[in-house]
Every structure is written in C-alpha cells, then in structure tokens.
Amino acid sequence: MSTPMPKTSFAEKLMAVPSRALYLVLAIVIIISVFLSRPLPNQPNPPAADFYTALMKMPADKVVAVQSDFTNSTRGESAGQLEALTRILVRRGIRFILYAGADPQAPTVATNIVERIIKEEKAVNPSLQYERNVHWVRVGNFTNLDNTARLFQTNFREAFRGREDNGVDVLGTPPFEGINTINDLGLYVNVTASSTLDVLIGRLQFTPTTYDGVPIRSKLMAMVTGVIGPEAVNYYKAQQLAGLVVGLNGTVELETLMGRGLEGSKEAASANNAVVIDGRPSVAKLEGNSVGRGSQYYFALHTAMGLLILAVIVGNVGTALQKSKRGGKR
Amino acid sequence: MDNLYYTNYSYLAWVQIAFVMALMATILVSISISKRRKNLYIRRISGLNAIDEAIGRATEMGKPVLMVPGIGGLDAISVQALNIFAYVTRTAARFANPIRLCVMDAAVYTVAQEIISDVYRKEGLQERYDPDSVRFVSDRQFAFAAGVSGIILREQTAATFFMGAFFAESLIFAETANSIGAIQVASSTQTTQTPFFIAACDYVLIGDEFYAASAYLSREPVLVGSLVGQDFAKLAIISVVVLGSLVTTVQRRGSTGTETVEVQGQSVTRPTFIKPSELVMDKIFNPRPPEEASK
Amino acid sequence: MMNLLAQATAPERNIWNATPGTSEIWIKMALLLVVGLAFMIGLVFVPTRGRRPIVMTFTFLAGLFYMAQLVWPQLPQAATRENTQGPVAQVSFWFQDATAVVGPIANILTAFILGLGIYSLLTIHGKRFARLQKDWQFSLLLLVSLFVMLFFGYWDWIQGLNPENAAKLAETPSFAGRAKDLLFEGMLQVMDAAMFSLIAFFIFSAAYRAFRIRSVESTILLGTAFIMMLSLMGALVVPWNNFIQESLAKGDSNAWVNFLRLTDISAWLSDNIQTPAIRAVNFGVGIGALAMGLRIWLSLERGGVSA
C-alpha cells in the first residue's frame, strides 16, 4: 500500500488479524501435532464407565444390535468409537447384528471397519473364531428410520424379513437365533453422528433387566459425536440410555477402561492400576492392545483446543486494550 | 386371557396416554376459544422484529435475500420454517427484492415452490415470481453446504435467514454469510447448534421461539390460540414436575429402619431408606406388572 | 382391508395379492395403474371448493393410523397368535403387522418426489449451459458429473445383481466397480468429510472474533465453554485432579476440596445446569412439535401449507 498508513496500535493490529491468517495458524498447529502424536493420560467419566460396564457384564451368549449411522464425514470421531466397540465384542465372543438407519453408505463404512478390526484381532490371536454370518451379520440400511424404529418396537424380527447378507437370509443366521422381539437383544448400541438417536429414543422402549447385579433400565446405549453429546447426556440422565460414549474424549475414555479395567474404590484398584470411580462395580480389563484411533488423535486435540483458548484470550485482551485507550467507554 | 394384560392400559400405563391427550385437548380448546377473542398478548421476540430491517438493508443494497428452511425432511419444522419464509417473501416481494430459497429435500422443495408462488399470486405480483428462485441444491448434507456457500459468496446475499432443523452445516452458512457482511437472522430447533448461531449471527431465535414465530408474525387466531395452549401445556408439565418432586420428597423423608452390614471387615449399623422403585411416582411413570417391579 | 395392510405370510392367497411371476400380477398392476392415473386426471376437474376436503381427508387418514394405534390396547411382547385370542387382541396384532406396510409409504412417496428436486437442478443448470450464461462451464461440469455417477452407479449395481457374479466381483472388481468406487469413496465421501472439517476453521475464527466478555450472558457462555474444554483435555485433568486429591485433600476421598477436580466441576455443571436447561428447551420444542402435528393432522392452519 502506497498511501501513508495512520499509526496503528498493537491492540488494533491484534483486532484486525485477517481470518486467513487464523486459518493458517490452526492448520499448521494441527499438522505438526498429527506428526508429534504421543499417548496422554485420561480420566474416564461415569457415562463411559456405564457403557463399558454394561458391555462387559452382559452374558456373552446374548446378541447385541449395532446400529451404525455414520459415514466417512465423521470418521474422526465415530470410526474410533465403532473400532473400540468391535474390539470388545470380538474379544468377548459376543454375536452382533450390524445395520444402519440413516445413510445408504453407512453399512459399508461400518462393515469395512468391523472386518479390519477382526483381521487385526486374528493377527494377534490366530486361534480366534469370529466369522461373518456366524458371529456377526450385516443387514444393510433402513431408510426412513422414523417408521422402521417403530417396526423394531412392535415386531423386531419382521423388520429384517427378506434381508440378505452375501446371499444368505439373515434371519437364518446364528445372531438371529431366538431373537423375536427387541427385548431378546442383550443391548442395542447406536453409533451415530446425526439425530437418529432422537428417533430411537422416541420409538424404542425396553423392559428393565439386570446383568450380573448391574441394573439396566434401558438396553439402549449410544456412541455419539461431541456435538450431540450434551443432548444425549440428557437422555442418559433420564436413564433412557444405559451407557454413553461422547466424542473423541469418550473414545479415549473407553480405550482407557479397556486397557485398565474399573474399580469402585482406591484400595481395590491399588493392585491392578485400574480406573477408579467411587461406588462402581468392579469390571475386568480386556486382554490385548486397546490403543486405537482415539488415543492417536488425542494429542492433536489438546493442542487445537489449547490454541482456541489462547485465541479467545488474545481476542479479549485486544478488546480490553482498545477500550482502555478510548477511555473505557463505548 | 387370564394372565394377559395390555401394555398401554394395565398398571397405570394409561396415565401417559391420558396426559398427552389432555395436552392436545388443551391446545385444541384454546384454539377454539381464541377464534372468538382478539388482541391476545404475545411477548416481544426481538429476532422477528429484525426481519423487516434485514430485508430493508437488502433492498438498499439491491442484493438478494437468502432463506434456508433447515435440512430435515418434510415435517413440522420445515413447514414452520416455510410459514416464516412466506412472511419474509411477502415483504421482499413488495420491495421487488430478489429471493433465493435453497432446500435439501425434494418434498420440502415441492411445498416451498407452492407456498412461494402462492405468496406472489396473493400479492398480485406474479410477474416478479421466478420459479428458479426456489432451488433444490442437493440432498446430501455437505454438498448442500458447499452449494449454498457458493451461492452466498457469488451472489453476495445481503440478508440471510436460516430457520429450521440445522446441524453441522449451520456454522458453514453463518460464517460464510458473516464474511461477506450479510445481516443474519437464525434459529435452529437443534439445541446443539444454537450457540454457534449466537456466535456468528445478528439475531437468533432460541428453542420454541421458533414455533411461536408464525403466530407472532401473522397474529392468526388459530396460531395464537395454539400458542396459548402450548403455554398451558408447559404449565402442566411444570406442575407435574413440582408435584412429583414434592411427593417424592415426602416419601423419601426419614429412614425406614436400620440394618447391620459388613464394611471393610467391620460391622456397621446404618439406616435404611425407601427404594426408588417403591415410590408412587415410579409406579406411575414406569408402569410394569407386579412381578417385574419386585425384581 | 385386514389382509391388505397386514400382508399375509407367503404363499397364502387373498384378494389383495398375487403369485409373483404370473401374468395375473402384471395384469392387475397395469389395470390399477390405469385406475390410478384416471383418478389423478379426474382430480384436475375437481371444483375449487372440493379441493380442500380432499387434501384434508388424505392427511387425516394418514395420521389416524398412528393415533388409533396409540390408543388401541397394545399386547405385551410375549403375546403370540397361538396363546392370545379375542377380537381386541386380533386388532392389536393387525396394527403390529400393518406398521410394516404403512411405515414405508412416506418413504416411497418421498422417493418419487425426489425427481422433482433433480428436475429443479437440471433446469437451473441446463438453462445456464444452454444460454451460455456466466459460469456455464461449471454447470456443464455439474451435469457431466451427475450423469457419470449415474451411469457407473447403475452399471456396477446391475453387475452385482447376479449372486455368482457378485462373489466373483468381490475378489476382482470390474471396471465399473472401480469407477464407482473412485467416484463415490474416492471423491464424494472425501469431499463430504473435507467440507465437514472446514467447520473447525470457522469455529476458530468465530471464537476469536465474537467471543468477548461484554455482557453477563457472554461471560457465562464463555466461562462454561472454557471449563468444558479444559475437562476434555486429559493431560490437564489428570495432574490437576491428582494435585487436588493428594495435596489438598490429603488422599481423603470424602474431603470437600475434591469438588475442585476438573471432571467433578464439569460433571456438576452437566448434571445440574446443562441437563435441566436443555431439557427445559426441549420440553418447549416438544410441545411446539406436538401442537404443530395436531394442527397439521386436523388441517387447522389457514395460510401457509394447508391453505
């Protein structure tokens, strides 16, 4: 610029940082953190602990329905959640039914993840028996969840009539053995990045039960993105959800619980380095590696959120400086 | 038939149906009453007063007004958003201001096309109506976001109205429109998106201010009556919550006896209290046959 | 009507159905299509005052199904046709079965209407290309992408229809499979994710620009957001919590200072303020939707949609 600029104060410069510069700073910080990623500690919260407890206390011969409603657009959060869930199910030998109620692409995304995890688990433990159409079955997508979920409630089995997985009628596969009504399921887990959880909450109702002394008022559990988290916490608090994993932090919480187990008091935990949450039943850890996508991204999340906090502080300092120059009145 | 029971009528389960029926009856009754009364009070909703100002700005600048009725399917939220946009369009039509209405659902597109052409027809300004101003952009969330952002940036819309069920794309729209200095009025029925609208938009309708909007703008007796009924329904919920809390408090006050238990090797005598499953409110709100309740 | 909406288990015959593959079914379909189209054309000649009642009737009947289901006695999950008799129970069973038939109707209709949306897209961009208006090249690109996706999408789907073929294709993907994979997973899905992740940049700039301590409200919002973010950062939470527990509370898990643990503060806010606040908003929104549903069902609104 050739015209002589009026002298600008530091505060004014601070206030006039163009958006593009901010974008660039954020991008650089995240790129660097992605390369520098390292494990960080984490303190699990009750919703994730309930989620883990319910899954671990459920008898292994019960079947879990996994409704996976995310596509690659929320891979960052949801994929890590489904990976951790699959690891628990596979290692415990629990059978599950996989389907989606939102996007036609969701079943494919979920299937890819599940098959990759099973392959990884088999590489570590060659004697592992876990096969498609025997231990788990992929059903596909249900369009118009509003009405489908209603059908789940009135007649769960009927909703799956005519569905095939690799040319096999899904109703004939082992996961569907003895599953007639929605209450025959052990648990119903919704991995979601959209409002499908609201629909399920509004349509499904479970009979309360008890797994190994742990009361389960509703068999519905959810793994949601941080965005839906606060609303899902509302459902969790009203006991409409038996357990809840929220966002990346939730994934890390679950991974921590899988790696360390859970104890109800410090004394009990001193021997095995388990996570302590007062008054909780003791839950075993899962043998094997439990570090997943959650832990991989956790470091970058720290730097990014730290940067945001810094930016807000700088912005406010700038405003305060400007105000004091103008005599503090506007 | 001996041990058969109906899940929605046995064991107090009918209470919930009766309650929702009572709420609906309240709304219907107040609609029919308000048809006979005039000048019912509605409190000020500042976001809605800003609509005319926003359109005025767009007229001065000669730039189009952009409206997005959320990204949900065809339900009450989209319909309500379109009702508000009918008002916006009417004002814009009078000022000969071009409009852009972008939708993500084909069924909503059909309704929007109908409502908007209707507005122009009723105003007698049919020559100003351009069917291409109502657009189906995409039915994929982020393709829609990319397309609408493109429209905002290229056409430099001066006023934007985002009302309805918005999800993640809310901030893409709001920030893009902010970057070109558009005046923005926004509302999302998704509570989770409201803080982002608060951060990036000029005026925001929170929660069910959105549902009150059409009554506020049109003062139509049916809508105002429904609004009064909704207020009474909310009062009913408040009363039930307060009453339930009081009953629960009374029932849980004091201990029922004492028991002796082993705690870390020591025997401790401590009081016992009523179990939550034995409370009156639990019986009403979680109706179940006696054998399940005793578990 | 019973058998129409609660479709019988195959191969049970009734007046509403037909055996697949027979000429009977095609003749019935053709006849019904003619009847349907005739009805549609007939509607064109309906006088103005007859129109509203027709729309109202359709809307009312559609909503009535679910409203009736709500108030009709519902059977427990254990009830089966073998162990439960009686007319009330029969109707309950009918409702259960009919949900499977009525449910998808909205879905099917929405699918038919999608063509209208695509038509809007084609006219806007087709016109721009045909008249060589500004940016016509991009409109052309849009149309080409649309048809390329359409072409490979269906080609790939048709190849997969034959089960033997499908198994073979799973091993070695065909050209069409590869092309669809590239277009869908390689491009469309990735662009979805890219567009979604842009929000992070926007949040960052919005926070820098707009989050100012200038009123009670904005200060409260900002303060809570900070606490929430800090409580999500394990690397801060764990040392902070340990400091409180070991140094201040001296290991006593009942000491009141334990409340200063970050996870406790955020959990307290979430349990006692955030949950009831959101619940209160949702109570209002829920009643709003209920009232709107009622007005739509009974076609009470004039102006706007049901004018």
Added chain:
Amino acid sequence: MRDFEFWKMAVGVICTLGLYSVLYRETKVYRFFEHMFLGLAAGFSLVALWTETLKSVWWDKMVGQVDAEGKVTSMGYPLYILLLPIGLMAYFVFSKKSNWMSRIPIGIILGLWAGQQADNWIKTFWPQIYGSMKPIVPNTFDPIFVPGGAANIPNAVYVTQAVNNVIFLVTLLSVMSYFFFSFEIKSRFLKGTTTLGRWLLMIGFGAIFGSTVMTRFTLLIDRMYFVFIEFLKTNFFS
C-alpha cells in the same frame, strides 16, 4: 507403478485441498470442486433412489419375491402401484390451475408424521419428566459433603444431593419460564426468573460449545491425518 488405492487416495487429497481453497477466497478452483461435488451427489441420490429405496420397499413388495429354488418367499401386492400416481401428483406443483394436487402426497407424508407425534412425545418426554422429579429435602445429615454425589448408604438423600436437586429444579423451571409467550409478566420476581433462566441457559450453551469444539477439531485432525499420514507419509516417506 502405483496401485488403484493410491490413485483413489490421491484424487481424494486433491478434492480435499480443492474445497479447502474457499478458506482463501471463492475462486474458480472452489467453484470447480463445488459443482463437481453437487453433480456427483445428485447422481448418487438417483442411484440410491432405486437401489437402496424403491427396489426393496416398493418394487419387490409389489411384484413379490421368489427364492433360488422357485419357492415363493413373499406374495406380490399389485396395489402398491397406486403410490406411483399419488407421487406423480407432486409434479403438478408447476401447473397454475392444478398445483393444489401436489398437496395430496405432501398431506399424506405430513399426516403420517403428525400421527406419530403423540406417541413420540410420550416416549421422549415421559421419562424426562420422571427424571426431573427429585427429592429436595435430605433424609440424612451424615456426612455433609459427598463429592461427586457418590452415596455410601443405598437410597439415601444427602445434603449435597438435596442442594443439587434444588439447583436442578430451579434451572429447569426458570429456563422454562423464559419460554412463556402469551402471559404478560408484570411481577418483578417473575421477570427476575426469566432473566435467570436466560443466564442458566447460557451455561447449557457454553457446555454445548465446548463439547462441539471437540468434534469439529477431531474431524479436522482426521482430515489432516488422512492427507499427511495416510497419504503422504505412508506413500512417500516410509
């Protein structure tokens, strides 16, 4: 020679950067990717329309299904064909005289939605109403402070819990009072309540903001991971 997966990923990386270009400004590059995106999305919708929706929920039910051995698995219901003309009525929306006909399919969709609302309301809000009924008077005074609300005696209501429950109820009621539209509020107490409601609501929004930021950043981290680790590092630096 790189394999197909490499090129697929490379195309993905280019598309990602192309859309990111809008952060700099709206250029021809962005316009290119935007229109390609819209075209592909519309194309896919048309593919999914038949393969994911109409084929299974409409066509197969209309013509019935036969399994590999020729045994009938489901009978055909020809009446489904009637949904086609009903759907077609929506296309009359551009007709000047008969545009009212588009309201028939729209009315059916809305009617089906509206009919479900009562039941939906019960299942969503009934447990929440129950969950808001909390005891507000403690039944034991020992110990006074229990951090995190962890109870030692089953079913006891501690002082801290009772205080928290009062805060819960005050929040719920004051926020709800902000959403009364048709009662003119004149008393100063009630005006104070609605203001308090707005403030408490802001706490809720702040918490939502914090939680949402986590998702947004995670998604960006994931994309950066995709571009820099999965694509660049794995293919060129390992």
